[in-house]
Amino acid sequence: MGTSSVSAPVVVKISPMAHLAVAFLFFTLLAVIFAGPTWFLVLLIIPAILSTMIVRYRTIADRDTVTARTLLGSETVRWDDIEGLRFGRKAWALARRRDGSELSLPAVTFATLPMLTAASGGRVPNPYE
Numbered sequence: 483m484g485t486s487s488v489s490a491p492v493v494v495k496i497s498p499m500a501h502l503a504v505a506f507l508f509f510t511l512l513a514v515i516f517a518g519p520t521w522f523l524v525l526l527i528i529p530a531i532l533s534t535m536i537v538r539y540r541t542i543a544d545r546d547t548v549t550a551r552t553l554l555g556s557e558t559v560r561w562d563d564i565e566g567l568r569f570g571r572k573a574w575a576l577a578r579r580r581d582g583s584e585l586s587l588p589a590v591t592f593a594t595l596p597m598l599t600a601a602s603g604g605r606v607p608n609p610y611e
Contacts, residue, residue, distance in 0.1 A: 490544075491543060495540035507529050574588055
């Protein structure tokens with residue numbers, strides 16, 4: 483049997499340190515809740531959703547595919563179906579498909595492109611070379 487050149491997928495996700503900002507928001511909202519009417523308790527859903535987003539949002543890339551996972555689902559696209567990557571007004575990369583549509587790649591920034599270069603087998607060019 484030959485050796486396999488398949489490597490583990492690369493996972494690009496939001497830093498867990500972002501939970502500190504959510505905790506700060508939580509305590510700030512507590513001050514508003516204690517000063518306001520009881521129905522203000524509903525505001526605590528905001529930090530819960532933000533924390534869930536930090537845990538869920540990620541991009542998983544391997545040699546053949548890239549998967550963008552969002553709050554409510556995920557979408558997998560073959561690298562062959564991607565024309566290129568671009569950065570728009572958002573901080574995260576957008577994968578431009580051959581059909582003209584775009585797919586947001588959560589947590590993929592210009593700094594993490596070398597990780598995608600390695601995972602995709604060179605299909606994503608490394609901007610630092």
